[in-house]
Amino acid sequence: MVTTTPPIRNSRRAEGASRPGDKVFLGLSRGSGITLLVIMAAIAVFLTYRAVLAISQDSTNFLTTSEWNPAGQPPVFGIAVLAFGTVVSSIIAMVIAVPVAIGIALFISHYAPRKLAKPLAYVVDLLAAVPSIIYGLWGAIFLVPYLGGLNKWLDDYMGWTYIFDKSSDGVARSLFTVGILLAIMILPIITNVTREVFLQVPKMHEEAALALGATRWEVIRMSVLPFGRSGIISASMLGLGRALGETMAVAVVLSPSFVISGHLLDPGGGTFAQNIAAKFNEANEFGRDALIASGLVLFVITLLVNGAARWIIGRRKEYSGAAA
Amino acid sequence: MAKRIDVSGLSAYYGAHKAIDDISMTVEPRSVTAFIGPSGCGKSTFLRTLNRMHEVTPGGRVEGKVMLDDENLYGSHVDPVAVRRTVGMVFQRPNPFPTMSIFDNVAAGLRLNGKYKKSQLSEIVERSLKGANLWNEVKDRLNKPGSGLSGGQQQRLCIARAIAVEPDVLLMDEPCSALDPISTLAIEDLIGELKERFTIVIVTHNMQQAARVSDRTAFFNLAAVGQPGKLIELDDTERIFSNPSVQATEDYISGRFG
Numbered sequence: 001m002v003t004t005t006p007p008i009r010n011s012r013r014a015e016g017a018s019r020p021g022d023k024v025f026l027g028l029s030r031g032s033g034i035t036l037l038v039i040m041a042a043i044a045v046f047l048t049y050r051a052v053l054a055i056s057q058d059s060t061n062f063l064t065t066s067e068w069n070p071a072g073q074p075p076v077f078g079i080a081v082l083a084f085g086t087v088v089s090s091i092i093a094m095v096i097a098v099p100v101a102i103g104i105a106l107f108i109s110h111y112a113p114r115k116l117a118k119p120l121a122y123v124v125d126l127l128a129a130v131p132s133i134i135y136g137l138w139g140a141i142f143l144v145p146y147l148g149g150l151n152k153w154l155d156d157y158m159g160w161t162y163i164f165d166k167s168s169d170g171v172a173r174s175l176f177t178v179g180i181l182l183a184i185m186i187l188p189i190i191t192n193v194t195r196e197v198f199l200q201v202p203k204m205h206e207e208a209a210l211a212l213g214a215t216r217w218e219v220i221r222m223s224v225l226p227f228g229r230s231g232i233i234s235a236s237m238l239g240l241g242r243a244l245g246e247t248m249a250v251a252v253v254l255s256p257s258f259v260i261s262g263h264l265l266d267p268g269g270g271t272f273a274q275n276i277a278a279k280f281n282e283a284n285e286f287g288r289d290a291l292i293a294s295g296l297v298l299f300v301i302t303l304l305v306n307g308a309a310r311w312i313i314g315r316r317k318e319y320s321g322a323a324a
Numbered sequence: 325m326a327k328r329i330d331v332s333g334l335s336a337y338y339g340a341h342k343a344i345d346d347i348s349m350t351v352e353p354r355s356v357t358a359f360i361g362p363s364g365c366g367k368s369t370f371l372r373t374l375n376r377m378h379e380v381t382p383g384g385r386v387e388g389k390v391m392l393d394d395e396n397l398y399g400s401h402v403d404p405v406a407v408r409r410t411v412g413m414v415f416q417r418p419n420p421f422p423t424m425s426i427f428d429n430v431a432a433g434l435r436l437n438g439k440y441k442k443s444q445l446s447e448i449v450e451r452s453l454k455g456a457n458l459w460n461e462v463k464d465r466l467n468k469p470g471s472g473l474s475g476g477q478q479q480r481l482c483i484a485r486a487i488a489v490e491p492d493v494l495l496m497d498e499p500c501s502a503l504d505p506i507s508t509l510a511i512e513d514l515i516g517e518l519k520e521r522f523t524i525v526i527v528t529h530n531m532q533q534a535a536r537v538s539d540r541t542a543f544f545n546l547a548a549v550g551q552p553g554k555l556i557e558l559d560d561t562e563r564i565f566s567n568p569s570v571q572a573t574e575d576y577i578s579g580r581f582g
Contacts, residue, residue: 114382204419208482210380212433212489213409222432226423 047296054289062293066258068275070283070290079294081258085175085269086298089250090243092179092264093186098236100183101190106220108191109198121195128188136252139181140173144253147172147180151265166265173255173267181249186239193238197231198224230313237309244302247273272298326353326523327393327492329374334388335552336366336373338381343369345552347388349542356515356524358534358561361544362576366553367527370544371495374525375411376404392492409437412486412522416498418478420470420485426453427466429481433489448488456484457514476507483514487522494518496526500533512537531577535565543573 055062057075065078104124108117151172158164205223214222225232250271256278257268276291283291329351336344344366351357359367372378373386376397390397397407420429430449434440440448449466453459458480462473470481479499486494496515500508515537518524528534534541542558557570568574575581 202419204415204417205421207377207380207415208419208421208485209432211375211377211408211413211415212436212485213405213407214436215405218436222421226421229423 044299047292047299050289051293051296054286054293057286058290063297066260068258068279068290070287075286075290077290079272079297081260082270082272082275082294083297083301084260085254086244086271086273086301088264088269089175089178089182089271090240092176093182093243094236094240096180096183097187097190097239098232101187101235101239102194102232104187104191105195105198106224108195110216110220110224121192124188124191124195127184128192132185132246133248133252135181135185136249139177139249139253143181144172144177147177151176155265163262163264165263167261167263168266170267171255172265173253174265175254175269176264178250178254178269178271179264181253182243182246185246185249186242189242190235190239193235194228194232197228197235201227233309233313237306240305241302244298244305245273246271247277250274251277325492326521328353328391329493329523329525330389330391331374332389332391334370334373334386334390336369336378336387337383337385339383341550342552344373344544345554347555349555349558351523351525352540353523354519354521355539356519356526356537357540357542357558358538359525359527359542359544360529360531360534360576361553361556362546362581363529364549364553365544365546367542367544368497369553370555371497371525371527374493374495375413376407377413379404409433409489410491411493411495412489412491414479414482414486414494414496414499417502418475418482420473420478420481422469422471424470425467426462426470426473426481429470430484430488433485437489449484452484452488453481455487455518456480457510457517458484474507476503476510479503479507479511480514483511483518487518492523494522494524496524498527498529501529508533531565535561541565543568543570543576545572545576 054070058065058070058077059074060067060076060078062078063083064080065076066080068077068081069075070077104120108121108124112120148171151166151174154164155166159166201224205227206219209219209222251274254269254271254274255267256270256274258270259268261268272294276295280288280291331350332348334344334347335342347370359371361367369378374390374397376386378384378386386398388398392410396402397411420426421432424432427449430452431440431445434445434448450459450463453462458477461477462481470478473481479502483494483499500511503511512533515524515526519539526534526537538561540558541561541564543556543564544553545556546553556572557564557568559568563569564573565577568577
């Protein structure tokens with residue numbers, strides 16, 4: 001029996017774009033993409049325009065000055081203290097949070113019995129839902145006084161490292177305390193993302209290690225961590241982004257000062273976001289422009305950090321496991 | 325050194341479900357034994373009990389005895405990790421470590437077992453890759469990732485990785501089912517060479533393959549879906565494929581079911 005297949009070119013279904021559903025969806029998704037670009041461009045233009053207005057009036061070097069007095073005659077303001085405080089507190093937060101988060105994620109994904117893993121994952125989620133002002137209040141009322149003991153211990157035994165040398169008295173309203181608080185705040189996002197990545201490690205990679213006689217830790221080292229590497233970096237960058245930009249918690253805990261000090265336990269210092277929050281309300285038009293200029297620097301730092309992360313991930317792409 | 329496997333009264337469970345029931349068999353050293361049977365008959369599960377991989381599955385549980393020469397793999401003092409270092413395994417889908425180079429893939433098991441000098445490692449890696457008939461194809465790119473090889477080459481890389489640690493037994497779980505016919509032929513030739521040195525057990529869905537590579541063939545079957553799989557018979561491959569003693573085996577082999 002001879003059968004004839006219907007000619008394909010007559011089928012309207014073959015030309016996807018001509019169907020109304022596809023057209024609408026194409027328009028929606030294209031529109032969303034364009035909107036994103038427009039918003040990003042608008043933010044960049046706004047920041048740059050206002051920042052240029054301010055910086056052109058600044059009587060000192062904007063990047064290296066440790067003083068903030070845009071209302072002065074002539075105006076004197078610079079971001080050295082803010083950049084230092086932001087970067088240092090974020091580094092402290094990352095140093096504490098990333099290993100702990102990887103540990104929790106591994107425990108939930110590979111060690112904990114299922115009965116324990118679920119509630120634990122839920123608690124971590126809850127941690128992410130706490131508003132940052134609550135963290136700030138908790139930090140100021142609980143963490144600051146109770147860190148006194150730790151600070152003293154660090155000062156006594158690690159003081160020779162300079163950074164843990166506490167040179168002034170006073171409560172722990174320091175960059176170190178802020179770093180610890182930020183670590184707690186970014187812990188859930190890093191934990192959640194890395195946990196998801198660890199759960200996606202293909203069974204066959206883990207079995208490959210197991211069948212060679214790897215212990216559980218060796219399986220994690222040979223299969224899970226290498227596979228999750230780019231995920232860990234992405235997760236850390238998400239956390240870092242939050243730490244860099246965190247405002248309220250820092251503003252509540254830190255006792256701001258415009259001095260750069262390597263003694264991390266000493267009270268004082270400042271961050272971009274904290275400084276903007278603290279000064280914005282009382283600033284005049286020009287003062288606000290100056291604050292926006294500092295915001296632009298934060299924006300650039302965040303972009304650089306993200307770029308660096310992408311570069312690290314991309315550098316070893318052929319080993320990433322995506323090809324397997 | 326190749327060792328004899330002696331299984332007696334072995335049952336395996338997934339939670340409450342009994343997957344294989346009361347299997348006893350002997351596998352001779354330096355021979356190839358093929359497991360055949362319809363899907364779900366438990367031949368892969370049984371294979372995985374031979375290196376204690378079955379209990380890695382959540383709910384996985386084993387009863388019975390597996391003697392490797394005179395050591396019970398399920399003895400109370402036996403560490404499953406140590407078992408897996410002496411019973412190597414090759415999986416259905418090639419699974420080289422994607423983040424490691426070809427060299428590191430082959431050296432992975434050695435590095436788990438202890439400290440080797442760089443020169444020793446290079447020597448063993450070369451010997452293992454030669455043993456897996458892969459050396460000539462990869463000797464110029466040992467530092468490239470293993471995932472860049474073709475499927476057949478990846479599977480031979482996995483075999484090289486498994487034999488690098490000189491296991492007593494080599495288990496293969498449908499090692500060719502993801503490969504094209506030419507790669508399959510390469511692996512089958514390799515199995516013929518490897519049996520000089522190792523005890524080899526291979527699960528296959530391909531009966532021609534079982535007939536080509538194995539000395540002995542075991543036929544597994546299950547009474548119905550949900551019932552545990554059983555060993556129906558184990559005999560010389562020639563006999564299984566020409567004149568099996570059980571009717572079900574003949575039905576399966578001649579394509580009447582399964």
